[in-house]
Amino acid sequence: MNKALHIVIGVLISISAFAQSDPNLGIIPAPVSVTRANGNFILDKTTILINQSIDGAKINDLLNAFIVSRAGFALREAKISQPNQKSILLTSVGADKLPNEGYTIKINSNQIVITGRGAGLFYAVQSMMQMMPEKAGDKITVLAVSINDYPRFSYRGTMLDVSRHFFPISFIKKYIDQLAYYKINTFHWHLTDDQGWRLEIKKYPKLTTVGSVRNGSIIGRYPGTGNYLTEVKGFYTQDEAKEIVKYAAERYITVIPEIELPGHASAAIAAYPALSCFPDRDTFVSDKTAWAGSRKGKQVQQTWGVFDDIFVPSQNTFNMLNEVLDEVIAIFPSKYIHIGGDEAPKTYWKESPFCQALMKEKGLKDEHELQSYFIQTIEKHVNEKGRSIIGWDEILEGGLAPNATVMSWRGEAGGIAAAQQNHDVIMTPGSMGLYIDHQQSESPDEPLTIGGLAPYQKIYGYDPIPQVLTADQRKYIKGVQANMWTEYIKTTSKIENHAFPRLMALSEIAWTPVDRKDLKNFSEERLPVHLARLDKMDVNFWVPTPIGQ
Numbered sequence: 001m002n003k004a005l006h007i008v009i010g011v012l013i014s015i016s017a018f019a020q021s022d023p024n025l026g027i028i029p030a031p032v033s034v035t036r037a038n039g040n041f042i043l044d045k046t047t048i049l050i051n052q053s054i055d056g057a058k059i060n061d062l063l064n065a066f067i068v069s070r071a072g073f074a075l076r077e078a079k080i081s082q083p084n085q086k087s088i089l090l091t092s093v094g095a096d097k098l099p100n101e102g103y104t105i106k107i108n109s110n111q112i113v114i115t116g117r118g119a120g121l122f123y124a125v126q127s128m129m130q131m132m133p134e135k136a137g138d139k140i141t142v143l144a145v146s147i148n149d150y151p152r153f154s155y156r157g158t159m160l161d162v163s164r165h166f167f168p169i170s171f172i173k174k175y176i177d178q179l180a181y182y183k184i185n186t187f188h189w190h191l192t193d194d195q196g197w198r199l200e201i202k203k204y205p206k207l208t209t210v211g212s213v214r215n216g217s218i219i220g221r222y223p224g225t226g227n228y229l230t231e232v233k234g235f236y237t238q239d240e241a242k243e244i245v246k247y248a249a250e251r252y253i254t255v256i257p258e259i260e261l262p263g264h265a266s267a268a269i270a271a272y273p274a275l276s277c278f279p280d281r282d283t284f285v286s287d288k289t290a291w292a293g294s295r296k297g298k299q300v301q302q303t304w305g306v307f308d309d310i311f312v313p314s315q316n317t318f319n320m321l322n323e324v325l326d327e328v329i330a331i332f333p334s335k336y337i338h339i340g341g342d343e344a345p346k347t348y349w350k351e352s353p354f355c356q357a358l359m360k361e362k363g364l365k366d367e368h369e370l371q372s373y374f375i376q377t378i379e380k381h382v383n384e385k386g387r388s389i390i391g392w393d394e395i396l397e398g399g400l401a402p403n404a405t406v407m408s409w410r411g412e413a414g415g416i417a418a419a420q421q422n423h424d425v426i427m428t429p430g431s432m433g434l435y436i437d438h439q440q441s442e443s444p445d446e447p448l449t450i451g452g453l454a455p456y457q458k459i460y461g462y463d464p465i466p467q468v469l470t471a472d473q474r475k476y477i478k479g480v481q482a483n484m485w486t487e488y489i490k491t492t493s494k495i496e497n498h499a500f501p502r503l504m505a506l507s508e509i510a511w512t513p514v515d516r517k518d519l520k521n522f523s524e525e526r527l528p529v530h531l532a533r534l535d536k537m538d539v540n541f542w543v544p545t546p547i548g549q
């Protein structure tokens, strides 16, 4: 189906009073419970907006701005309601009994009462924005219902790789707006990798003057290599990163920065070669690349992959990384700092006399234990600053750092093992569709991707809690995340094409109880309306095809 036709269908569903028939009122993620009551609430110019909220100061502005956009008029605001006066009441009274991030919306013919605090109130308004029908004449008719809602998981995340390709702050904000709309509360910002260091570090300016620049002799897909990296330079200043943290926090989204170590470190090593086991060795460059052999020294990688030149576990490296992390911690108030940990080949550590001597001195039996020593040294510093580390599941190898949270990407095994060791876990298995850089269908019209097949239906079908875990171990599964790697994603419009509708499916598996999930209702009743709405907001999306077509 083409995009325009898809949008028309979405609009038709929405104006044919879809909320009347949809048991989920058009809300994504589906609420925990929706109960129909008698009658309707008629919103018109006589309705007043009452803000009794003690927590969520700007929430009335947010709701009123939406009403202006939908109805063309603002509601008059007051502190208290007169008897029988038609009103929308925002309140935190009674919200202490609600689960974290939870809210209720109770609608009868006279009043809409929205109860919650902080994130809960914010999410209530997101639900209102999604369920509110279009204006008819000079009024909006809202069904009388009672909604009780709260999330299944406390961590509902998505990762964006800004190293392989770089995306401007303006886009990051637009993306965060969409995450908030779907009650996703964590934005994992993959800021460093072999192909670019993207965060200003004041003490180490070369990380960005050298490490953020890729010369781009490979344009487009280099024949036979699958490579698709193009010329890129760019980084976020600390002020810009702070601006994003603030913007996200206003939308109840935590930004978790990722600084990759000890692997995926070519950009940092290009800037400061002393971070390598072999500072004088040229960066390995695939002989398929256009500039192979013509460049000397350490280079920011031009192609994607996994590279041997990783951080040397020397005191110099730890001192520098600790200082880098201190600046990172000062920018990002998140409890978690992501330290990477994935795909660190041990080739150089095996060859390095320094590493071998260190292993002997510390009694480490192999290079996995050396990696564990590396991560634990970093963890100690991060913990001293009052923060915790998250790492990709390779941090299990050689022994988990004592307080680490594990992000399980190579299937579910890492997450299961970590939960069994009483460590917190975020599930993000590529094999279950959580890699949203993968293809969305088998159609030949799909845009070029890194490979793999991850249609939104696959994400929808995934339950982040592995059945093999005991009831006690299941408590360690804190949530679920979808990852957007950008080797093949150069434009913001392609990010959006990859993100939607998959992030909507993610939001539902992260929020909605398993027994409330309903793929048919999601796909047929809610999705078309939401996608048409994205189009109105100038957000690109992928036109869903039923599985098997």
Ligand code: TNX
Pocket (backbone or CB within 6 Å): 342, 343, 392, 409, 435, 437, 450, 485, 486, 487
């Ligand atoms: C594996 S997932 C990686 C990334 C790549 C991705 C491509 C993970 C922790 N590492 O470096 O971008 O595959 O899908």
